[in-house]
Amino acid sequence: MPFWHALIAEWEKSWQLAGITPLPRITLTPADQKGTLTLNIFPLLKAFRGDAQKAAEAVLQPLTGIATAEVIKGFVNITFTPDFWRAFLSAVQSAPQAGYTHLSFGQGQRLMIEYPSPNTNKPLHLGHLRNLCIGESVSRLWERGGATVVRANLVNDRGIHISKSMLGWKKFFAPATPQTTGKKGDHFVGDCYVAFEKAYKAEVDALIAQGMPEEEALVKAPLFQEAQALLQAWEAGDPETLALWREMNGWVYEGFEATFQRLGVRFDRTYYESETYLLGKKIVEAGLAEGIFYREADGSVWADLTDEGLGKKILLRRDGTSVYITQDLGLPT
Structure with missing residues (x-):
């Protein structure tokens, strides 16, 4: 009724x-x-x-x-x-005979629901909050229907954007920390990223003003070159770079967790792309050897998905560093 x-x-x-x-x-x-x-x-x-x-x-x-x-x-x-709604829902929960709480559509099923996939170079934004609300709602609905739900969070904790926030801290914020500034950790790291992007844009604009094409200016700007070098150092396992990466990611995780707790969200599994990108690179290397992928003259590796209507997708940059899709390839394994 x-x-x-x-x-x-x-x-x-x-x-x-x-x-x-x-x-x-x-x-x-x-x-x-x-x-x-x-x-x-x-x-x-x-x-x-x-x-x-x-x-x-x-x-x-x-x-x-x-x-x-x-x-x-x-x-x-x-x-x-x-x-009113709190009282109504409480009454519904305590009166299963009314017919509202007899759900069995998920009985015997086990499923994984993955959300919200944040990056560790900035705080959670409105899109993440939307995904948190949707993901948690869907998880609870399936559980109410009798299913076993595994809540999973895939954290994008490495890559050029992470290197940008690290370089932003080194250039504009060091030795400050969230503790010394009194700022929430993920917001503090986000400020570092914004400071990098602002300075980077100024360099790109200056190069364009000197007559350099925008596409070339984007990769030849000194700050971008430094960020790329930092990413290469990270993938090479440089101890100093890894130590800073762990520390700044730790600041972000503390901020994320505060938000999760405030929203009443929890996760059963957390996956990190820093742990999956190497698996993805192995898959790319194997595909390259088998002729599934191909290498351009500049050294970058690509997948030609034109026949599938998806165009060409880069899998490894010319300097050998991975991109989003590289990490995605490694996750299912």
Whole structure:
């Protein structure tokens, strides 16, 4: 039985006690209007001499849990307060015989739901929050349906963007830390990334002003060259570079965890792309040896997916460093 059928019975008693007749008719609010339920008060207008506002006030007076009420001619569109919904959901949970809580669509199934896939060069943004809400909601729905759900988070913790935030810290923030600045860790590292991008853009603009094509300026700007060198040092296992990478990622993870706890989100498995990219590189090397992939004159490695309508995809840069798709190849293994 829809929840509002039970409400109607309660409201009708309140209206009868208040002497309101005839009783308003109640329907779901049309999709193109704001509201949850709509009260049809047309039958009451004669008693209130055509004054829809006064009729609405009389109808709403004995009701509780109403957040908003909009009078549109002979109709009143209403929404409910958070307290109303909390009480309603609590009642649903404690009354399985009502038919709301008997779900078995996922019985015997085991599935993994992966979200929100953040990067460790900046704080979680609105898209991540959306994915967190959707991922957690879907996970809970499947669990409510009897399934075993494994919540997984794939963290993009390496790559050129991470090198940019590291270089941003070295150039513009060192030796400051989230602790010394009093700033949330992921926000602090995000500031480092933004500072890098701002200085990098200035270098690119200067090179373009000197007559260099934009595509060339983007890769020849000194800061980008330094970031690339830092990424190469990371992939080569340079101890100093790895130590800074671990420290800054640690700052970000502390910030992420604070957000996860605030949202009531948890994960059963956390995967790191720093652990999958080498597997991906091995797959690329094997595919290159078998002729599945090909190497360009500049040394970069590509997959030709033109026949599949996906064009050509780079798998390894000319300096041998990996890209997103390289890491993705390694994850399923």
